[in-house]
Amino acid sequence: MTPDFGKTFALWREGAAGPWHDYTHHAFVQGLGDGTLPRTAFLHYLVQDYVFLVHFARAWSLAVVKSETLEEMKICAGTVDALVNHEMSLHVKTCAAEGIDEATLFAATEAVENLAYTRYVMDAGLQGDFLDLMAALSPCVMGYGEIGLRLAASKASDTPYADWIATYADPEYQMVCENVGAMIDAAVTRRIGDLTQASRASVLQDRFCMATKLEVGFWQMGLNGQ
Ligand SMILES: Cc1ncc(C[n+]2csc(CCO)c2C)c(N)n1
Numbered sequence: 001m002t003p004d005f006g007k008t009f010a011l012w013r014e015g016a017a018g019p020w021h022d023y024t025h026h027a028f029v030q031g032l033g034d035g036t037l038p039r040t041a042f043l044h045y046l047v048q049d050y051v052f053l054v055h056f057a058r059a060w061s062l063a064v065v066k067s068e069t070l071e072e073m074k075i076c077a078g079t080v081d082a083l084v085n086h087e088m089s090l091h092v093k094t095c096a097a098e099g100i101d102e103a104t105l106f107a108a109t110e111a112v113e114n115l116a117y118t119r120y121v122m123d124a125g126l127q128g129d130f131l132d133l134m135a136a137l138s139p140c141v142m143g144y145g146e147i148g149l150r151l152a153a154s155k156a157s158d159t160p161y162a163d164w165i166a167t168y169a170d171p172e173y174q175m176v177c178e179n180v181g182a183m184i185d186a187a188v189t190r191r192i193g194d195l196t197q198a199s200r201a202s203v204l205q206d207r208f209c210m211a212t213k214l215e216v217g218f219w220q221m222g223l224n225g226q
Contacts, residue, residue, distance in 0.1 A: 003149060003174060005142045006181025008188050008195055012135065012208040013142070019212040023139065024147050028219035033151040035159030042161065043098055044225030045218075048114045050091040050105040052218070055118035057083040059125060059137060066130040068190065075183045082176070090167065113221035117214035124207050131191055131200070134184050135207035139215055144168045145177035 013020055028045070031037025060083065063076040092102050125133035148168025155165055167173065192198040 003145065003177065004181070005145065005177045006185045008184045009138055009142050009181050011195060012138065012205060015205045016139075016209040016212050019209055019216060020139075020143075023143055023212050023215045023219070024150070026216060026219040028222050029147055029151070032161040032164060033155045033159065035156050035161065037161065039160075041222050041225060043095070043100075045222030046091050046095055047100065047105055047108050048111050048218075048221065048225075050088060050095070051108050051110050052114055052118055053083050053088050053091070054106070055122065056137075056140065059118065059121045059133065062122065062125040063130060063133050063137070066125060066133060068130065068187075072130065072183060072187060075179060079176075079180070111221045111225075113214070113217040117211070117218055120214060121211060124211075128203075128207075129191070130187055131204055132207055134187060135204040136211045138180070138184060139208060139212040141180050142177050143212070143215055145174055148173065 028037060028041070031041070057080050060076050060079045064073055064080065067073040067076055092105065095105055096102075121133070121136040124136035145168060148165055148170075151165045152169030155162065159165070188195050192200060195201055195204075
C-alpha cells in the first residue's frame, strides 16, 4: 500500500510517474535491499550525501524564511535541526568506521550530479516562493520514506544495509513524511486553493519532476563511484 503523505504529494507523484519509478526502483536501491550494492559505491554515496545534507539544510532554512505561518516555521526549523544534528551524524559514524573523518566529509569535492541537485532546489526557493521550494524538496523526503518502507518489507535478511533501510522505514521517519505532507497540503490551500485548478500547477509539477530526475542522477553518481 502507498503510504499517505498527503494529497498534493500524491498528485505530484502521479504526474511524475516515470521518473518516480526510476528513482524509487533504481539499481542502487535494489542493491541496498538485496545486499549486492558494492561497499565502495555506498561509501562514495555517503560522502557525497553528507555534503548534500549540508546544502539541503540551507534549503530548509530558506523555507523557514519563506514560511507564512508558525506551523510552517516549526516543521521547517525542525527539519533543519533533524538534518544537522541527527541525519548527518549517521553519515559521520559510518564513515568514521571506514577511516574517513568529519573534516574530510565537509571538505569533499561535490560531484556535479550532487551540485546540480542542491543548487536547483535552492534556486527554486530563491526565485519562487514556499510552494516552489516544497515541490523541489518533497521528492527527497517522501522518496526515502517510500523506499525505506518497501525495502523493509522485502529486504534480504543479511543485507549489510539493514541500518540504512531501518532509518527510513522507522515509524518516526514515516511520521515526518506524513507531517511534511500535511503541511504542504495546508500551504497549497492557503496560497493557491485547489491545486488542480491553479495556474501555477504545471510549474510546481515541473519542479517536482526535475527534483525526482536529479534523485535518479544522484543514485547513478553513487553507482558510478564504485
Ligand atoms: C540524495 C538524497 N536524497 C534524499 C535523502 C534523504 N533526506 C535528505 S533530507 C531529508 C529530510 C530530513 O530528514 C531526507 C530524508 C538523502 N539523504 N539524500
